Amino acid sequence: MARRRGGDSRYSAYTGGPDPLAPPVDLREALGQIGEDVMAGTSPRRALSELLRRGTPTMKGADRLAAEVNRRRRELLSRNNLDGTLQEIKKLLDEAVLAERKELARALDDDARFAEMQIESLSPSPAKAVQELSEYDWRSGEAKARYEQIKDLLGREMLDQRFAGMKQALENATDDDRRAVNEMLDDLNALLDKHSRGEDSQDDFEQFMA
Numbered sequence: 001m002a003r004r005r006g007g008d009s010r011y012s013a014y015t016g017g018p019d020p021l022a023p024p025v026d027l028r029e030a031l032g033q034i035g036e037d038v039m040a041g042t043s044p045r046r047a048l049s050e051l052l053r054r055g056t057p058t059m060k061g062a063d064r065l066a067a068e069v070n071r072r073r074r075e076l077l078s079r080n081n082l083d084g085t086l087q088e089i090k091k092l093l094d095e096a097v098l099a100e101r102k103e104l105a106r107a108l109d110d111d112a113r114f115a116e117m118q119i120e121s122l123s124p125s126p127a128k129a130v131q132e133l134s135e136y137d138w139r140s141g142e143a144k145a146r147y148e149q150i151k152d153l154l155g156r157e158m159l160d161q162r163f164a165g166m167k168q169a170l171e172n173a174t175d176d177d178r179r180a181v182n183e184m185l186d187d188l189n190a191l192l193d194k195h196s197r198g199e200d201s202q203d204d205f206e207q208f209m210a
Contacts, residue, residue, distance in 0.1 A: 029056055089150050090126045096138075096146035097122070103140035115139065130154070 033056065037047035055061025100119055104112045118136065122129040130150055138144035 086126070089130070089153055092146045092150050092153075093126050093129060096133075096140075096143040096150070099140045099146065100138060100143040103143065107139065112139070 033051055034044070034047045037050060038044055042050070051061075053062045055064055097119060101116070104116050104119070115137075122132055130147075133147060138147065
């Protein structure tokens with residue numbers, strides 16, 4: 001019996017990514033929701049942002065995606081036993097903040113008062129607090145040493161690259177970037193006008209969302 005060659009189909013377990021069986025995004029429904037928000041007084045920019053946040057019956061919104069990311073993060077933490085590292089980071093961060101507060105309490109200058117406000121306004125999330133302290137000018141040597149230990153735990157090079165990338169992205173925003181956003185809003189307004197007159201087509205929606 002001859003063996004089939006070249007045309008065999010292979011199947012494997014679904015490993016994540018876009019659901020191949022999910023229905024296509026209903027662009028007309030999405031545009032209708034944007035139009036309703038605009039008619040209610042919301043700006044086109046805000047209406048589009050809200051649609052992307054909450055999603056539609058056929059499109060996951062940012063809120064749902066964030067929840068899935070958090071669930072996946074918890075699974076990875078449990079699987080890779082990273083909880084111990086995070087607890088150590090939180091401990092070092094608490095020690096650094098306490099030492100810095102004591103140092104600032106002994107200082108009498110206005111800069112110390114401003115630094116106290118920075119410390120008091122830190123995010124309750126250890127990860128975000130570590131980011132917020134990336135350019136903080138430590139007065140306490142003990143506090144600075146604790147923060148350096150945190151950076152070593154996280155991977156100094158990775159952390160530095162992340163902060164550098166964020167800073168560079170902010171510094172490198174160009175007129176072309178702003179022009180692209182304005183053009184997108186102009187296209188959205190034109191699409192809303194056509195939709196209100198019943199002149200829009202599926203091709204219009206797909207071209208805008210491309």
